[in-house]
Amino acid sequence: MRDLFLRVLRLTSGLFLFALGIVITMNANIGYAPWDVFHVGLAKTTGISIGNISIIIGIMIVIISVLLGEKLGLGTVINMIFIGVFLDFILNLNIIPIANHFLIGILMLIIGLLIMAFASYLYMGSALGVGPRDSLMVALTRKTGLPIGFCRGTIETLAVFIGWLLGGMVGIGTVLAALIIGPFVQMTFKILNFDAIKIQHESLIFTYKSYFGKDK
Numbered sequence: 001m002r003d004l005f006l007r008v009l010r011l012t013s014g015l016f017l018f019a020l021g022i023v024i025t026m027n028a029n030i031g032y033a034p035w036d037v038f039h040v041g042l043a044k045t046t047g048i049s050i051g052n053i054s055i056i057i058g059i060m061i062v063i064i065s066v067l068l069g070e071k072l073g074l075g076t077v078i079n080m081i082f083i084g085v086f087l088d089f090i091l092n093l094n095i096i097p098i099a100n101h102f103l104i105g106i107l108m109l110i111i112g113l114l115i116m117a118f119a120s121y122l123y124m125g126s127a128l129g130v131g132p133r134d135s136l137m138v139a140l141t142r143k144t145g146l147p148i149g150f151c152r153g154t155i156e157t158l159a160v161f162i163g164w165l166l167g168g169m170v171g172i173g174t175v176l177a178a179l180i181i182g183p184f185v186q187m188t189f190k191i192l193n194f195d196a197i198k199i200q201h202e203s204l205i206f207t208y209k210s211y212f213g214k215d216k
Helices: 002-027 034-046 050-067 074-093 102-125 132-144 148-165 172-191 204-212
Strands: none
Touching: 002 034, 002 074, 002 102, 034 050, 034 148, 034 172, 050 074, 050 132, 074 132, 074 204, 102 172, 132 148
């Protein structure tokens, strides 16, 4: 049980940092990252908080992913809920300033993306399951046979387009976030000697049996 507690602690710490990174990139004020364009657009249209929109979309994506054959992990469920909770918490604190200069916005965007890259290392290292949006990307890749980069690009392009129609901010930050988050994650993983491919993520059922089975 101590091992599970430490893994969940690592996971939730990573999710908090990821939410912090999202808020910093949003407050860079030069264009939101692709999924954030979608979430903010929906939030403006519905009047629901950004965090709650993130949770609702996460639930819908998880349902689709499971129907497409992806395994549901404890980390997927926690990710689905806590990213949204942490987003609203950090936004309501109102402690992250909004950039009023383009160069400051660029700096904030880079800092936010670096935090998100490190956060990815933390929560992926828990091996408790990938996030909802990553699950959908993997599910579509398996079902269509198309390259994972193409599937991710298609999903995010659609998210940006719909979010933009709904009022989400699209700008140079949107393009930069889409282009450099991958290299930032790769650089972070290399520095920390972390190989994401070797991580065997557990399903929710496997985790339950491992820690709460009859023989435990």
